Amino acid sequence: MTATMHTPATQDSNAVFPMTPRGPLSAELMTLLSSAPDGTGAGDSLALSVESALAAAESITRDEDVQLSLFVLYGLHYGSLGAVSAEWEWQPALVAARSALERAFESELRATITVPVLPEPTRDAVAQALSILTSAESGPSLSRYVAAKATREQLGEFLIQRSVYTLREADPHSWAIPRLTGRVKAALVEIQTDEYGGGRVTRMHSEIFATTMRSFGLESRYGHYLPEVPAITLASLNVMSMFGLNRRLRGAIVGHLAAFEMTSSIPNGLYARGFRRLGYGTEVTAYFDEHVAADAVHEQIAAHDLAGALAEDEPGLLGDILFGAAACLVVDGWAGAHMLDAWSAGRSSLRAEQR
């Protein structure tokens, strides 16, 4: 069964970007990146705009201008911004802007997120602490709602919100591979090998998700729905990119992946059930079905061989491993709550002005 009820996202007249700016900072960045670097330097103006955007943001995590700007800056490294010149990637003004935004984002997260009491830095104690952290109930469940109640339109929104990460699935955590060594690196590579399909493109999780989107009646081109995706959803990807791209935060990206894998298997079974309830077949549910089995294995590797072993090898990273895990649960929880709140109020969870 396919559905085509979702109106395609609006495309900005600016051909370089598939989305419109959401404030002065993202506007300045997009204008700058629409041309090739000319060496005249945009540092002072951009630094001032970053400062003003941070001062104007009530919450860095939920601010549309700041989160879109971070998304665009990370896009330079992923190559997910279409026609933007690759020459921009390491321009000092952009690296400085990204770094200033990240410091503010990271401090807000550290000030907001409660990290559990630290266990002993051993494989088993860390795995157990992560297991306790990830099994705690934290508010209403998006997966139970999807399984039991979501409408066809809400299932489409769910796929769109998820697509910002899932069409690039595994990439943010892969930045950590060269930043780790020995058995910890081997554990991360073991997980990522499955995420990338073990060498078969049709088994890559991002490709399976693209098939899910198309079979549901949605576009699967990366960025197509960006104009409709709110800051909190961009934040859930940006937090992974920030942890992955900063070597000092390698404990946090490992903790993030551990929590991600440890909370994946059961919810994915519920998501699959929600799509089946409305008559969708395996061409749509394959992505979720795959994760029920794969992540039951990944969660063991992630808890013991990845996070636990890293804590043993580098005990100084223990706090960040737990912080990264807690950040994954909290920020993804906020993104899920955003969808549930909108739906329970009879609204769309996508950005209204773009629809």
Ligand SMILES: [Fe+2]
């Ligand atoms: Fe996956």
Ligand SMILES: [Fe+2]
């Ligand atoms: Fe996985």
